[in-house]
Amino acid sequence: MDAQNRRFRAARVSKRFYRGRETAPSRSRLGTERSGQARLVDATGLISLYAYAMRRRDILLSAPALMALTADEKLAILGGSPVRKTPFPSWPVVGPGEEETLGKVVRSRRWNRNALTRTFEETWAKSLGARYCLATMNGTSALFAALNALGVGPGDEVIVPAYTFVATINTVLMCHALPVFVDTDPATFQIDARKVEGAISPRTACILPVHLGGSPADLDTILAVAAKHRLPVIEDACQAHFAEWRGKKVSTLGTFGAFSFQATKNLNCGEGGALISNDEGMYEAARSFHDCGRSHGRAAVEYISNGANLRMTDFQAGILLEQLTRLEQQSRVRESNARYLTSLLSKIPGIQPAKMHEGCTRNAYHLYMLRYDASKFGGLSREKFLKALSAEGVPCSPGYRPLNKEQFLETTFQSRGWKRLYPDIRRNECPENDRLCQEAVWFTQNMLIGPKEDMDQIAEAIRKIGLHWS
Numbered sequence: 001m002d003a004q005n006r007r008f009r010a011a012r013v014s015k016r017f018y019r020g021r022e023t024a025p026s027r028s029r030l031g032t033e034r035s036g037q038a039r040l041v042d043a044t045g046l047i048s049l050y051a052y053a054m055r056r057r058d059i060l061l062s063a064p065a066l067m068a069l070t071a072d073e074k075l076a077i078l079g080g081s082p083v084r085k086t087p088f089p090s091w092p093v094v095g096p097g098e099e100e101t102l103g104k105v106v107r108s109r110r111w112n113r114n115a116l117t118r119t120f121e122e123t124w125a126k127s128l129g130a131r132y133c134l135a136t137m138n139g140t141s142a143l144f145a146a147l148n149a150l151g152v153g154p155g156d157e158v159i160v161p162a163y164t165f166v167a168t169i170n171t172v173l174m175c176h177a178l179p180v181f182v183d184t185d186p187a188t189f190q191i192d193a194r195k196v197e198g199a200i201s202p203r204t205a206c207i208l209p210v211h212l213g214g215s216p217a218d219l220d221t222i223l224a225v226a227a228k229h230r231l232p233v234i235e236d237a238c239q240a241h242f243a244e245w246r247g248k249k250v251s252t253l254g255t256f257g258a259f260s261f262q263a264t265k266n267l268n269c270g271e272g273g274a275l276i277s278n279d280e281g282m283y284e285a286a287r288s289f290h291d292c293g294r295s296h297g298r299a300a301v302e303y304i305s306n307g308a309n310l311r312m313t314d315f316q317a318g319i320l321l322e323q324l325t326r327l328e329q330q331s332r333v334r335e336s337n338a339r340y341l342t343s344l345l346s347k348i349p350g351i352q353p354a355k356m357h358e359g360c361t362r363n364a365y366h367l368y369m370l371r372y373d374a375s376k377f378g379g380l381s382r383e384k385f386l387k388a389l390s391a392e393g394v395p396c397s398p399g400y401r402p403l404n405k406e407q408f409l410e411t412t413f414q415s416r417g418w419k420r421l422y423p424d425i426r427r428n429e430c431p432e433n434d435r436l437c438q439e440a441v442w443f444t445q446n447m448l449i450g451p452k453e454d455m456d457q458i459a460e461a462i463r464k465i466g467l468h469w470s
């Protein structure tokens, strides 16, 4: 906010202050009816607020404006009372079953891949409506096993979104294949499926869409393009447990689907992953790769392919089986809370929740994502908005940076081996993604598993900031 703007604001807020004193009860600036009159900051409070204002001149209102603020209306970042004073639900939710299962594994002395891992694979496959599930040590290894089963290697290109977690890209690089970035759909924040076909070249070996934040990518378009060009699809469903596309669980529609069970995920065992397939040959190839290239069911020293040790342990599987008993109910609460939150946030100018593709019949809401328009918040930068919102007791983050512009990619592409393989790499520009990375705001999934009132508080905190700054 420049000096002129600040003076103008101060004048407007002061006007509101004087008006507020004449009318009681007043309609609060949060847009909800509150009883009682606007309260004045007492003299001592005013001095300390003014001192704070002097220290934080970059983001603060002027002194007359501060006088206008009541204790609960003044922004928490300016010393006011936060909208939310208690933490959001902690994650993960744990019961006695987790301890019991770990104890059983310890006592069994079978600490590697064993009966519990096989049970988890059967249970997870069944709950998704899939034929095969291969448990892995994390989501990265599930993707790595899938790419290797498909024979993706040096000289190949893999189509990836620009808006994703780095692991999606890392696994492609681990195969010495080239990630080809596709720009982001500004409305859904997912890979822009309309741009996938344009990214295909004779070197393309695979399409790797991500169901980011738990919201499915446009699988109708992606699967049609893949079929037309006879390309396999690996669905990165690492954030999309129980998400659905036209009534079918994501991960079951491509050649492979990969999950992560890392600590923050909606289904979690600290670190873990799984690969889903309905194709027996593909499943066997991935299974062999994840087990040092061994042949399933044959001698331990008989190898049918190259491979790695990507196996899950029974400790992880035991925890997953316990956590899985809560997933359906938690997912329903997330969906219902997210729907309600969207209805609240859609009314706030400058806040645009991510939309879903028409084919999405269930969003896993690993993340609640929205776009923030600073111009509707009096020019308050996203970074300051995030700080102000956090101070109101609503944890939030800016999300990803433009992955296609990361320096580590340049370093990789400039290395000796890569220059030999890909002498003239052209990195795609992704302008929509660049813009989204400057405007996005994220809430994490655990904020959606509490009562509906939590959503009211998120919306109230944003409205409070908006009313102070717009």
Ligand SMILES: Cc1ncc(COP(=O)(O)O)c(C=O)c1O
Pocket (backbone or CB within 6 Å): 138, 139, 140, 141, 164, 165, 167, 168, 210, 236, 238, 239, 259, 260, 261, 262, 271, 272, 273
């Ligand atoms: C979209 C996406 N892909 C892949 C991964 C990799 O999973 P993991 O961390 O379990 O290796 C993650 C994990 O955060 C992810 O969010």
